[in-house]
Amino acid sequence: MTDARTDSGRVPTTRLTTVSARGGSVSFDVPTGWETIVLPEDAGVVAALEPDRSGLFRTNFVLTAGPVDGPLGDWQRQIMRHDEEVADHLLLDHEELGVGGHAGSRRLTTHSTPARESVTTESWSTVVDGTGVTLTANVGTLRLTEMGPLIAAVAASLVVRETGCVPDDVPGRVPA
Numbered sequence: 001m002t003d004a005r006t007d008s009g010r011v012p013t014t015r016l017t018t019v020s021a022r023g024g025s026v027s028f029d030v031p032t033g034w035e036t037i038v039l040p041e042d043a044g045v046v047a048a049l050e051p052d053r054s055g056l057f058r059t060n061f062v063l064t065a066g067p068v069d070g071p072l073g074d075w076q077r078q079i080m081r082h083d084e085e086v087a088d089h090l091l092l093d094h095e096e097l098g099v100g101g102h103a104g105s106r107r108l109t110t111h112s113t114p115a116r117e118s119v120t121t122e123s124w125s126t127v128v129d130g131t132g133v134t135l136t137a138n139v140g141t142l143r144l145t146e147m148g149p150l151i152a153a154v155a156a157s158l159v160v161r162e163t164g165c166v167p168d169d170v171p172g173r174v175p176a
Contacts, residue, residue, distance in 0.1 A: 014150055016030065019036055020046075022044055026158075027158075028159070034049055034051065035048065044064060045064050045065075057113060060138050061135065062135075064133070064136075065134075067130055067131060068132035072104065072105065075132050076107075079125075080107075089111045092120075099133075099135075100133060101160060102160055104125055107121075118140065119139065121137065123137075124136075126160060128160050128162055135154070135158050
């Protein structure tokens, strides 16, 4: 489980269903009725998009899981440099906390889409057995308060199991 903030005290009224990646080693809940995209297992990507909003930005959750070199801190610095240099993301907040049952971090950024919509992005990341796992929520900034309880519920549902997070045939990996 992820240390997500639930300050509002409101419980999301949306029904949630669990999706998984990496052979079930990573799972999280997404709203029932949202479009779910699951790439082949070895891709380690799952996305959920809210129903069409007549051309407006669709809130979405994206889970990525893949091999990384080094510890969480090194990987996070690489991501932050990329965001600053390429994607023009403005870092609003960063904190170390539990993610999916492991040491991790949470980042809050904002950026503008090509359609000039302001988007707020909240990401939770961890590294387990050489696999970097990130759950990202993207929401139109003006809807952040409305979607906050749902984002917190989805983040809190993230589970990262060590078994199966990386293939057993990775050189240097000691079987459990």
